Each structure stands twice: as structure tokens, then as C-alpha cells.
Amino acid sequence: MSSQLQLLFGAAVLLFVMVDVAWTTLTTQGSGPITRLITGGFRFASAQVHAISGSRAVLAMAGPSGIVAIGGVWLLGLWGGWLLVFCAFPGGIVNAQSGAPADFAERVYFVGFTLSTLGVGDFKPQSEVTRVLTALAAFNGLVLVTLVITYAVPLVQGAVTRRKLAFSISLLGSCPQEMVLRAWESRKSGGFESALEQVSADLIQCSEQRLAYPLLDLFYCRHQRFSLGVQLGRLDEALSLLTQGLQPNCQWHSFTVENSREVVSQYLYRVERKHAAANLEAPPIPAVGLLKAKGLPVVDNQEEVFCRLEDRRLRLHNLVRAEGWDWSDVEHDPLTGVGG
Template structure:
């Protein structure tokens, strides 16, 4: 039985530690465990939204982050506890009495928290080394986790800044296109370039910190899905207009950045995609004929349709004012 405890404990530690370091330090997305926890936490939020309303979305990202942190901590705690449990004589109190299960659990908790209470101690050189190692790991764990969440906060600020910038230009694709066409050439190119930079930055952040995807807002005007869909539709409208010939190259660069962002969203989060036909049947896109549209437009609409669905919005919200 002690061998099983040891094996399970080592396995849990390896899973949790790998997932933790890959998620917080690799800059290449989340580990397998964190991704699964994120999806489960988001589904729980969606259920709460149906019961309590859209205000729950204000806690969406916070809840997902806390669930990931709790899962890491719980797995490491249980894993180390099982390793201690594999040897009944591993932990003793100050008078030499062997610790029971609750006392070993207590010893594990204050080892990870680096408290070092001293009323219990490891009893062999191997467990002394193990205790010292995980006391040091506890410091690294909480420091790295807080640094990671600060980076997520920075990525979230960029996401919301991008969404706000698009919203301030207009409350529908037609309004945004009209605003862009009314700008003088130098200011228009500057605005397009700035939007492109913000999208590229968010795309990089989205890949490095995928949890930022789950930060949503209650109000329609703050919805990232609606605003990014409006911007993409605006680019399509302008590319198919005669007035945009002078800044077509800038628009194509903006479209490339948008397509790159949507590809990353699809790779990491999209599911149950609607087809181009489904979207055409469910909403009348009066600005463009979908059958004659570019491949990018069709693909982007498919992905943004799924993004809108995840926020409980539809294409009607994209084309209607708040």
C-alpha cells in the first residue's frame, strides 16, 4: 500500500509541477491540466449566467484564474501528502511520536507555505531533503503565480483598450466605416496602424496567456466579441468600397492581423463552429454578399460567430446600436 501512495504522490506532483511551470514560464499557452480546468470553470460560469444573469460575466476571468491556482495547489498538496504517507515514520512530533494522517496533512500545508512551525519534523535524511526542497518550491510557486497573474492583468488591459478603441469609433460596422472615411489621410493611416499594433499585441498575449480569453464583461458596449466582429466587418466593407483605394494596403495589413488573432482563438478555444450557410440563414448581411466574399471574411465570420455565441450575443448585436 505504501508503494501505491508513493507512486500516486509522485505522479500528481509531476503533473502539477509540469503544468504550473509550462503555464507560468513558457509563454506558449497553458498546460493540458490548466486548459481543462479553464474550460470546466467557464462552463460553470455559463450555467450561472443562465440562472443569475449577465452580471456573472464580471467574475468570469477571476473565477477561472482562481480555479487554476486552486487546482495546482491542491494537486501539489495531495501529492506531497501521499509521499509522506508512504512511510508512517517519515514525520514525527517534537517528542518522537509518529504523525497521524491529519498531522501529516497539516505538516504538508505549512511546508508548502514555508511557515516552518517546528512542532513536527521529517525523520529521515530523504524526507528532510524533500521537506527542504518543497519549502523552497513553495516560495517559487507563490512568487511565480503572482507574477503570472500580473502579466495576465496587463494582457487584459490591452484587450479592453482594444475593445474600447473600436467602440469609440462607432456602434456598428457602418458607423465605424463612415468615421474612418471621414478622417484625413494621415490621421486615418495612423489610426489603422495603431489598431493593427493593438491587435498584434493582443494576439501575442492571447497565445502566451490564453486565460485572458475568459475575461468577459456584462454590458454589450464592453463586449470584446462584438467590437472585434464590428472591426472585421468594417474592414470588409471598406475593402469593397471605391473610397478605400488610397489606403487599401493598410486595410489588408489590418485584415491580416485580425485573421491571425482569429486563427489563434480557433486553435485554442473555438468549438461547434457554425458554417457560412448557417450564418447567412440566421442573419442578413446587407453590406456584403457572403458568396462573393474573400476566404478570410468567411473564416473570420465563422470564428467570430462562435466567439459571439460564447458571450451570449448574436450577429444582430454586431450590426445594431447599443
């Protein structure tokens, strides 16, 4: 490869990597092409390993491993791009003591310690052009390290926010039926609606965080109580029962409840995936035997009610499955034994 081609190819690699870095870390429009590919690969690989082993410990490592992998690919991309650039100047890097031109392995070493800003000094740029390029490479490495750190911290914070929200929803009830019962019993005091207001505010934040940081999808939880997908499935099923599964004169259509439904819809839109399973079916309708036994005025034909919600429930099912759970986890809490 000629020196001109090496220079052009190296510059193209650097531009492509830095566009991906800037797109991923400095915008709120999701990930760049490299990051998107790595995220999809980790999601697929972790799902396959989980399906084979059945262990959620594998899923729990996906998020941290994804951050390390993305940072590593960015670093290797810059390393390779700058190596091509410096190789375009055969005598541009020399041994600081002997003055002999650096060979390929020594150029790899020179680019590495330049990007790390260590400044070892046993090799140095010889010409004015390579001196300027060395300064640019050192600055490029410093910028990359800074952006990786500033990207990783909000990711961890976002994962904590999701866990906090999921736990808050779990306090409303361990299954959709229990949530409905508690809402019905507290309808005069307004306790359920007060909790819904806080849940809606936190869910809006999680929705926007997910749009800015799609890698958050790789931060799986080991227990369903901290899984936002499972808890949103329970909450939305409960709200469906309250707004459409009761007798017309008893249905719950307050401002707070309707807003909460809209916020859940927005979150489902944010996490909609093109790679959803083609054979995914709408989940079974929730059992209402417990509600009838407690005297709640539920309608008899629940199939007709939930048939109208099929698209919404398919999205919920996809969200639950994407987090490594089954719909049975939504309808049943293994700790309490409550559920459909």
C-alpha cells in the same frame, strides 16, 4: 498501498502538477492539461449560467474565479503529492515534544505548513531523508506561490489591454456602417488609417497574449463597448465593406487597411476553438441603406460579396458568441440607436 508505491505515486503527482505549472506560467504555448481542463470547465459553466440567468455579472466573475481555482488545484495537487511521499516513511515525521510518530491527520497538517513555509515546528522530520524532503517541499511551496503571482499579474494586465483596445476601436464608430462613413469622410486626411495602425499594433499584442494565456478568454466584459469580440466584429465588417463592398474603382486597398485585415485574421486564428457550435451560421450581411443614402458607391449585390467571406465571418460570429454576445450587438449600438 506499500511504501514504495506511495512514494512513486506521490512523486508522479508532484511531477504532473509541476509540469502543468511550468507549462502554464513559464512558456508561451498555452496551458498545461490541468489548467486547460479547468479553463474549459469554467467557460462551459459560465456560459450555461449566463444562458439561464441572462446576467453578465456571472461572466464577469469567471476570470478571477478561474485564477483562484487553478491556483487552488495546483496547491491541492502538491499537498496530496507530498503527503503521499511523507506517508511512505512511517516514522519519518514525529511530534517535536513527545517524539511519537505523526498519524495521517498530523502528516496532512505537517505538509500544509511546510508548503506554506510557515515552519510552525510542533512536528519535525526524524530521518535524514525526510529532512531533505521537508526542505524540498518548502522550496516547492515557495516556487508555486511565486509562479501563481507572476501568472496572475500578466493576466489582469492582458484583460486591461483588451478592454483598452476594444474601447479604441469603438471610437471609430458605433457600428460597421458608421465606421465606413467616418473612414470615407476622412480618406483625404488619413485619420482613419492612423487609428488603424495603432489598433493593429495593439491587436498583435493581444493575439500573442491570448496564445500565452488562454485563461484571458474568461475575462468577459459587462458592456459591449469594452468587448474585443464585438468591436472586432464591427471593425472587420467595416473593412469588408471598404475593401469589397464598394464599386471596384472606389474600393479601399491601402497598405494600412490590408495589414489590419491580416492582423484580424491572425487574431481569429489564435482564438479559433474546437468547441465552436456545430450549428453556427454565418451572420446576416450588413445593411447598406444608410451608406447609399449618404452617397457612398456601394455595390448592389452585397450577398455575393459577403458570401466569399463566409468562413471569416463564421469565425467572427464564433468569437462574438464566445464572449456572451449576439451578432445583433455587432450591427447595432443600443446607446446610439445606430446600426443595421
